[in-house]
Amino acid sequence: MRVTLLGDLTLRVGAAGGVGRPLAGPVGGADDEGPSCYSRLTNEWFCADYLRDRGAEVADATVAHLQITAAAIVLGLVLAVPLALLARRRPRLEGPVLGFSTGLYTIPSIALFPLLVPFTGLSATTVVLGLALYALTILVRAVLDGLRSVPPEVRDAARGLGYAGGRLLLQVELPLAMPVLIAGLRVATVSTVALTTVGSLVGHGGLGDLIADGVTTNFRAELLTAAVLCVLLAVVLDLLLVVLQRLLTPWTRSRTAAVEVAQ
Amino acid sequence: MRVVADAWRYLADPAHWRGDGGMLDLLLEQLLLTVTALGLAVLLGLPLALWLGHLGRGGVLAVNVSNVGRAVPTFALLALLVTMDHPGTSSFGPYGRAGLATLIALALFALPPVITNAYVAVRGVPPEAQDAATGMGMSGWQRFWRVELPLAAPLVVSGIRLALVQVWATATIAALVAGPGLGRVITDGFYRTDYGKGIAGAVVVALVALVLEGLAALGQRAVTRSSPAAVGAAP
Numbered sequence: 465m466r467v468t469l470l471g472d473l474t475l476r477v478g479a480a481g482g483v484g485r486p487l488a489g490p491v492g493g494a495d496d497e498g499p500s501c502y503s504r505l506t507n508e509w510f511c512a513d514y515l516r517d518r519g520a521e522v523a524d525a526t527v528a529h530l531q532i533t534a535a536a537i538v539l540g541l542v543l544a545v546p547l548a549l550l551a552r553r554r555p556r557l558e559g560p561v562l563g564f565s566t567g568l569y570t571i572p573s574i575a576l577f578p579l580l581v582p583f584t585g586l587s588a589t590t591v592v593l594g595l596a597l598y599a600l601t602i603l604v605r606a607v608l609d610g611l612r613s614v615p616p617e618v619r620d621a622a623r624g625l626g627y628a629g630g631r632l633l634l635q636v637e638l639p640l641a642m643p644v645l646i647a648g649l650r651v652a653t654v655s656t657v658a659l660t661t662v663g664s665l666v667g668h669g670g671l672g673d674l675i676a677d678g679v680t681t682n683f684r685a686e687l688l689t690a691a692v693l694c695v696l697l698a699v700v701l702d703l704l705l706v707v708l709q710r711l712l713t714p715w716t717r718s719r720t721a722a723v724e725v726a727q
Numbered sequence: 728m729r730v731v732a733d734a735w736r737y738l739a740d741p742a743h744w745r746g747d748g749g750m751l752d753l754l755l756e757q758l759l760l761t762v763t764a765l766g767l768a769v770l771l772g773l774p775l776a777l778w779l780g781h782l783g784r785g786g787v788l789a790v791n792v793s794n795v796g797r798a799v800p801t802f803a804l805l806a807l808l809v810t811m812d813h814p815g816t817s818s819f820g821p822y823g824r825a826g827l828a829t830l831i832a833l834a835l836f837a838l839p840p841v842i843t844n845a846y847v848a849v850r851g852v853p854p855e856a857q858d859a860a861t862g863m864g865m866s867g868w869q870r871f872w873r874v875e876l877p878l879a880a881p882l883v884v885s886g887i888r889l890a891l892v893q894v895w896a897t898a899t900i901a902a903l904v905a906g907p908g909l910g911r912v913i914t915d916g917f918y919r920t921d922y923g924k925g926i927a928g929a930v931v932v933a934l935v936a937l938v939l940e941g942l943a944a945l946g947q948r949a950v951t952r953s954s955p956a957a958v959g960a961a962p
Contacts, residue, residue: 577929578925579930581926582731658797661802676802679806691807694799694800
């Protein structure tokens, strides 16, 4: 809980992290070390002491951030696949499905979360749901494009071998759609990691909560640490998805290799 | 559901729209911000991207700028700019508190879609068209101005349209760091537990976003219709 007085001067009353910031001097350390690099007097951007003293808080925020992002992506994917299949089965529905999700994407995240609040309250669910709706837009298109990228002759050959319905989809079409699908998944994941920060509006923004606190209390080390972690998280998840794609579609790797050799 | 009724009551009260700091005032402020930032991004990014596309160089940069733009949280960049000594929260002309910081962040986030689309658009001009232009004796500049640019126009405009939607969204987020614009109605509502007000602000922001997107779509259609790319493809 925060009580803000006169703009930047901020009192912390039993904040979740506990102690707030020392005016000067290291927390519980020897006095001869001078002010800690994150005290209000120095307020440095880079501060190892901050990570040492408040590491647990940073770790918690990172985990919360990951949980929200992961839940949103999974939910988005779970919704996107049937929608894409429906749009493919009934081409007349494709326009409305894509139009609806694109319209949704137009609405700024900071406006979408409040619009969900009457239904889901000030909870992490609001953030997850909002982010899932954004991811949905990218993913529906990715699944559709992915399924379209399956060569028709492969589909015909599979039918000739007796594949049909769910088996055709799961064993032939989805694996071949994987490169396009994962490309979409990467875009969705990276932007979801970034957008999660806005969830701090309803108090569930993962690292965004630290950024918000960093702004209101003019706490540079906290702000920069959270911002850098956000970008790192996006990069790491993106790399993981690249690895996943290589594992799931070993044939694309050998094909690129073959092309490289041929050149 | 009571908050929905509260939101409606907030929207229906003309006092909340008029006057200094009223919603109309904030709406104009945010529109001004959006237009300025988009203009800056187009002015800086478009010539660079078109030129790189014409030369066929710098593709890695032009495409990766979008990936970077996606990974950096808008909120984080705004927060950093506001917390720095410069530009900080200093007022900037009609753009209000933290106006300069907001403008910089908005323009930066408008650059990736503008640059990537314009570059890809010029690179996507069919080589036959370029060869034909050169064969007709056009100089590099003439080829760019009379052949590449008209053919690339639809995709270039679609990038500007994407940027517009992005800038409007970012401008709203500026309120999370005490910046100017309509987002302030949302954050005020939420930070002071007046959720009706917050939701009312969100409704206005969302509606304006949809209107802007609609107008941009109309503009894009007009450009696409007049582009030789469409004329050539017409049945």
